[in-house]
Amino acid sequence: MKIVIINYGAGNIQSIMFAIERLGYKAVLSSNSEEIKAADKVIFPGVGEASSAMKKLIESGLDTLIPTLKQPVLGICLGMQLMCKSSEEGNTKGLSIFDVEVVKFSNKVKVPQMGWNQIYNLKSPLFDGISEKEYMYLVHSFYAPLCNEAIATTNYELEYASALQKNNFYGTQFHPEKSGAIGEQILANFLKL
Template sequence: MKNIVIIDYGAGNIQSVKFAVERLGHQAVLTDDAATIKKADKVIFPGVGAAGSAMSKLRATGLDRLIPELEQPVLGICLGMQLMCRHSEEGNTSGLGIFDADVLRFPDSVKVPQIGWNRISGLKSDLFDGIRDGEFMYLVHSYYVPDCPEAVAYTSYGIAYASALKKDNFYGVQFHPEKSSTAGAAVLKNFLETVS
């Protein structure tokens, strides 16, 4: 049985992520303990809320230094993915710098936040094995990551943006796999069982 950790830093959707992991037949520990996180086989870094307050919580516990040093597969979800980038326009917030990208606010020409189902396309990672191009995922966000070399999936909402990122052992998805029905469950299953 894999040792799965969900980083608990007081930012949002950890229980729904835990339930999604359990529906796939795995157990997950919710923790902010550095030693427990380091020993995990897989780490999930979720997030809902504002970038500035979330980064403050990470800095208060030293997780801002720990997360970029992790060597096992790490999956950032929604705000978790955005915090793994260099910088966010939300609150003029410095991120963890794992992904070489900045997080921008959607232009005024579109309604924010984007809430609901949208397609992911241009899939380029083992995270998406068995998932068809153009599959629908559930998203809730007002900020986005523009296209960059680390993008492995794209979504269009007024503009095309990166809805998934990968660099080395770090993965990030802008959508919520735990709320994205069977396709989202397949992404989580790939991360937990096949991504290495």
Template sequence: MKLVILDYGAGNIQSIKFAIRRLGHDAILTDKVDEILTADKVIFPGVGEASSAMEKLRSSGLDKIIPGLKQPVLGICLGMQLMCNSSEEGDTGGLGIFDLDVVRFPNSVKVPQIGWNQIEGLKSDLFSGIPEKSHIYLVHSFYAPLGANTIASSEYALNYSAALQKDNFYGVQFHPEKSSDVGSLILENFLETI
């Protein structure tokens, strides 16, 4: 299997590569269009700030390539948020794959949300073998609201989308590579089942 991690300067690449290697796979880190188009699976990572991340995607032309991909694509954290219509962070236009606008958590809670939380309402093969209310690891100040593409939710002051799916596009707000056995199984499901 040819597995590609999109290279656009995101910050959590090595931990994702290690998690994938533990599952017996290797991944190519690239921004080359031909490598991306011929991949069996694509991981769209993300740690950082939305507007600067989108600027990097635009400068490399990846903003035009990603929405047209036909193979399974997994957006992680900021990667998932950039797959939405927009983000309040830096007043950023997104890729428009998920018809949601990412917004900031209310001032009534501490941001970023850092640490372990639970996911529920699991609705996809991505969560095959994952029990309801499993714990996952998150670091984020902005969230995607619940919507038609929500396949898992979590709660922090309010219920929000912990994971999204539309056609071949999947997104998780949490970090599967830092979410212990649950995260490993979610990555394995993406690599082996989907």
């Protein structure tokens, strides 16, 4: 199986590579369109600020490639947010794969939300064998509101979508690669899709 992690200079790449290796697979880091298109599975990571990450995607032409991919694609953290219609962070236009606008938590809560929180209302093969209310690791100040594409919910100030799915596109606000055995199970489920 060919697993490609999209390399656009805004990724938490090492921890994802190690998590995939622990599952017995090897991942390739690439920004090459042909290599990404030829992959069986694509992981779209992201750490940092939305507008500068989007700028990097546009510069490399990946902004037009990613929405056309036909194989299972997993966006993680900022990767998931960039797959949405827009983000309040840097007033950024996203890839519009998910029909939702990413917004900032209010100043009533500590941001970023950093640490472990529960996921529930799980609705996807991504969560096969995962119990409701498992704890996942999150670091974020912006979130996707609940919407039709939500496949997991988390509560921090309010309930929001901590995972999204539309067709072959999946996104997790949490970091499966930093969430221990449960996170690895989610990555294994993704690789089985």
